[in-house]
Amino acid sequence: MTAVQTASASPVPLRGVIEGFYGTPWQQEERLDILAFCRAEGFNAYLYAPKDDPYHREKWREPYPEDKLRELGALVKAAKAQDVRFIFAVSPGLDVSLHGYKGYADRQKMLAKFETLYALGVRDFAIFFDDIKDKDGAGQAAFLSDVSRELRRRHADIGAFLTVPTEYFYADMQEGGARKPYTDAFTEGLSHDVLVLYTGDG
Structure with a gap:
């Protein structure tokens, strides 16, 4: 009889579900169900990024209405109860300004949105640049690095900061x-504090 050795490996640090599709976003009960599913399956992350939530993408500069903030706050609490990290994402790529005074102003808008979610208990954040035409890799990297750096300067307990680049496979x-050239510029300018998500070969 031959002894077989099994290799042990650490689990993937962030593993879970991304609500990042187009179409009708999940409702509150569906999200609560997903959080319970994550806990049951040993997942530790839920990433909020529904493309058709207008305040996530088309109206990303605008603050969430009070009723929506209450829903998000309830989700954050539910995620903590399930030992799941609630990662809040914004997809500003349709019209974000990356340079000059407008770029500075949009950085402040992004930070203001993140601060609102921080006050609800969110500690993990993401900015997505997928599915857009503008491929300013250097500008995107600078924007991400600036926002991540400032958020961490303000709050010592910030967890993960993630992104999806425009070229993401x-x-x-x-x-x-x-x-x-886009991927080279994006890679060269991005802070090492920002985690990059890819879908693989295709």
Whole structure:
């Protein structure tokens, strides 16, 4: 009889569910159900990023109405009760300004939105740049790095800060065996504190 050794590995640090699809966003009960599912399956993260929540994408600069903030606050509490990290994301890429005074103003708008969610108990944040036409890799990286740095300067207990770049799968990141200019610029300018999500080869 031959002894078989099994290798042990640490679990993936963040593992869970992303609500990041187009179409009707989940309702509160569905999100609460997903949080319970995450706990039951050993997942530790739920990422709030519904593309058709207007305050997540099209109206990202605008504050959430009070009733929506109450819902989000209840979700944050429910996530904590399930030992699941609630990660709040914004997708500003449709019209965000990355440079000059307008770029500074949009950084302040993003920080204001994050501060509102921080007050609800959120400690993990994300900014997504997927599914847009503008491929200003250097500008996106600077925006992300600035917001992440300032948020961490204000609050010592910030957890993960994530992003999805505009080129978010391998086949779109290279051409003729070489990385495209966007991915090079994005990679070179991004702070190491920002975690980058990819979908894999395709």
